[in-house]
Amino acid sequence: GAVVSQHPSWVICKSGTSVKIECRSLDFQATTMFWYRQFPKQSLMLMATSNEGSKATYEQGVEKDKFLINHASLTLSTLTVTSAHPEDSSFYICSARDLGRDTQYFGPGTRLTVL
Amino acid sequence: GESVGLHLPTLSVQEGDNSIINCAYSNSASDYFIWYKQESGKGPQFIIDIRSNMDKRQGQRVTVLLNKTVKHLSLQIAATQPGDSAVYFCAETVVGYSTLTFGKGTMLLVSP
Numbered sequence: 685g686a687v688v689s690q691h692p693s694w695v696i697c698k699s700g701t702s703v704k705i706e707c708r709s710l711d712f713q714a715t716t717m718f719w720y721r722q723f724p725k726q727s728l729m730l731m732a733t734s735n736e737g738s739k740a741t742y743e744q745g746v747e748k749d750k751f752l753i754n755h756a757s758l759t760l761s762t763l764t765v766t767s768a769h770p771e772d773s774s775f776y777i778c779s780a781r782d783l784g785r786d787t788q789y790f791g792p793g794t795r796l797t798v799l
Numbered sequence: 800g801e802s803v804g805l806h807l808p809t810l811s812v813q814e815g816d817n818s819i820i821n822c823a824y825s826n827s828a829s830d831y832f833i834w835y836k837q838e839s840g841k842g843p844q845f846i847i848d849i850r851s852n853m854d855k856r857q858g859q860r861v862t863v864l865l866n867k868t869v870k871h872l873s874l875q876i877a878a879t880q881p882g883d884s885a886v887y888f889c890a891e892t893v894v895g896y897s898t899l900t901f902g903k904g905t906m907l908l909v910s911p
Contacts (some may be wrong), residue, residue: 686845688842690842716897717895718898718899726821726841726903726904727888727901727902727903727904728888728901730899733897733898750802775840777842777843779842779843781897786831786892786894786895786897787833787845787848788833788899789845790835790842790843790844790845792841792842792852793840793842795840
């Protein structure tokens, strides 16, 4: 149980294009999903908290117009990196919190490379 | 702000040894702690959790110890195997508050 998927697992795009990453909870309903960014050999950095049916809450320093988050259902959240640039290249990981529990379960991550 | 830190960035052990990974936390309000394992190129995988009303919890080959007096958390892995090689993160939160605070991570290297 508690499986979270992400799609795509990796993506390479040209500078200036937009990329959408999907995060799905497969066997549970997640009222809250989280988006993290991770650089090599570093810990996870929380970007935003996404609540189903409401606007996402962004961490300080994260541009909400650049990283668009939509949480349209209890099993799906999307992160769109708009007008991507090479400095946006990173490993993006989502997590989902099971309704009524405090544990977050993580997706496998998406490796984004912007050329 | 307050953060969770780790004493050892890298731990090297021999297969079959017992491993102990440590974590210090500074937020005295935290009452729920989780250990995650992250293999290269993958997302963190839940290992075990513990609430502040406990000081020990055991899973399969893993044990988490919580010392609230000194704000210290540890993960013990029995009979470490090469497949245990990964980065281990501790995370803390307050029950009902959704955000996790992650430690810096410890790389566990298991030699055959």
